[in-house]
Amino acid sequence: MDDHSDQTRKPRADAVRNRERVLEAAKAVFSAGGPEASLEAVAKRAGVGIGTLYRHFPTREDLFEAVYRREVEQLSELAEQLKNSKDPVDALRRWLRSGVEFVATKKGMMAALALAVQSGSELHVFSFDRLTKAIGSLLDRAVSAGELRPDISPEDLLRAFFGMCYIHDQPRWQSTALRLLDVFVDGLRVQPAGKAETGTSKARAARGAKPAMKRKR
Template sequence: MDDHTDQTRKPRADAVRNRERVLEAAKLVFSAGGSEASLEAVAKRAGVGIGTLYRHFPMREALFEAVYRREVEQLGELAEQLKNEKDPIEALRRWLHSGVAFVATKKGMMAALALAVQSGSELHAFSFERLTKAIGSLLDRAVAAGEMRADINPEDLLRAFFGMCYVHDQPGWQATALRLLDVFVDGLRVQPPGKAKARSSKMAKPATKRKR
């Protein structure tokens, strides 16, 4: 490889690294500071100049969309990794917990993303398809293992997940969402036949009359 080729490749590698640093910094800034977080704050956190940021993302909306797509793709990749976990229920639980961080970032960009992710948009279709596929792969594995009930589909589970994340919008909502998700996942587990039968018998047993 000659010097000229090496010099022409280095800027591209630097550009890729800078873009990733900006996206990671934007995720943190938007999650913490909401939609009003400045691009200057993102550039500072990423350790790049504001000019570098604007070269990659000329508009705030372009940065928001890139962060959103990156988060969706990472959740898809995480699902692939978690399919190798020994416990399919815990794999699903870990994915849902990671999804809470994704929603936190999305909430911070909600105003700018309102039009981009509206129903019927390309970005909405991309995210719904990718997330449904991710959560579906983990759900199918848990059902196949006989550890989770089979009467819930990936779309239902995804809607329930978002519902639990968006029903609370006060500071500290993440802790509430994580707790509700744990309760929800535990409720979907298949109970051992003996335990379920014993519970049914206990509920059906009539109350005995007190002797006078």
């Protein structure tokens, strides 16, 4: 990176410190107040001037991105670990479940993320991308094993995940999200006789079995 001329001044200590402070404050403020939270409140909590905040993070999205970076990292790492488990579908399901749990502890932040993802900002480039990769590795494994249908991309799955989680109005939202994700994964399975004709589906006459009701866990 440094090219001609060696001179790279050491970054100023106060700048480094303040940046860190702002990040920490932002994490707390966004977690509590959601994405609409006042940036001035963040600055105040961090004990810096509003100008300082804006210098470090010119836009609201920039701040989001920085804050979420590590959070996303965690989720991403989890996927890495799950890659070693036996059952690919189960691994995927587990990752999704962890994602829900994760989201649960960061109320406001999730909304912020969803919002940022939607607005197609730069945050997309890192976070969304990163998660796509994480989820992709799990998905691919399951698909390669012939357990899941191959026509759903990691991006699709991630979107579905966000969608399911985006709904947290009620106190019970978590179990709802878990249930919905389970259904989704079920739908993702390669089906014996089924689908193939999405729209016109004639409904396989005999589906002998009764309500599955197997999910839970």
